[in-house]
Amino acid sequence: MTAVSPRRGPAPRGRFLPVAAALAAMALCWLGAPAAVQAQTARQGRAIVARDCTGCHALTGDRMGAGGRAPSFPAIARMSSTTELSVTVFLRTSHAPMPNIMLSPEEISAVAKYIVSLKRGG
Numbered sequence: 450m451t452a453v454s455p456r457r458g459p460a461p462r463g464r465f466l467p468v469a470a471a472l473a474a475m476a477l478c479w480l481g482a483p484a485a486v487q488a489q490t491a492r493q494g495r496a497i498v499a500r501d502c503t504g505c506h507a508l509t510g511d512r513m514g515a516g517g518r519a520p521s522f523p524a525i526a527r528m529s530s531t532t533e534l535s536v537t538v539f540l541r542t543s544h545a546p547m548p549n550i551m552l553s554p555e556e557i558s559a560v561a562k563y564i565v566s567l568k569r570g571g
């Protein structure tokens with residue numbers, strides 16, 4: 450780890466650096482993974498989502514969330530703001546009205562790959 454000396458006072462790096470490092474590592478894994486592995490991971494993500502998320506989110510259909518309803522996963526995938534990174538960050542933080550579902554980093558990665566895979570039509 451290179452020592453970065455903060456010149457303008459202490460910066461809140463303590464929390465940011467480990468997260469950034471983890472995300473960078475995940476991005477590298479993603480870039481290096483063969484397509485077959487990616488497809489398998491997306492399938493694992495679909496299984497996790499079917500287990501934990503379908504109480505609120507639909508797996509199919511384009512319904513957007515309205516009146517406190519959760520958007521379907523294809524609808525989430527179609528939003529231009531949705532990337533593997535955005536889903537990962539979303540699932541690592543707590544967002545009302547979603548309950549705090551505790552997924553492991555591997556599960557979060559699989560779910561993010563699954564959602565982004567819907568962008569390309571599955």
Ligand code: HEC
Nearest residue numbers: 501502504505514517518519525536539546547548550560
């Ligand atoms: C109790 C209901 C509920 C459950 C269970 C739930 N969600 Fe959600 N989720 C919501 C609602 C409602 C929203 C919309 C929040 C908003 O628009 O502010 C949302 C939003 C999202 C978004 C963000 C969409 C955006 O606007 O960027 C993602 C991604 C997401 N959920 C993924 C999941 C995943 C993955 C699971 C399972 C691990 C899950 N949710 C479980 C209710 C739920």
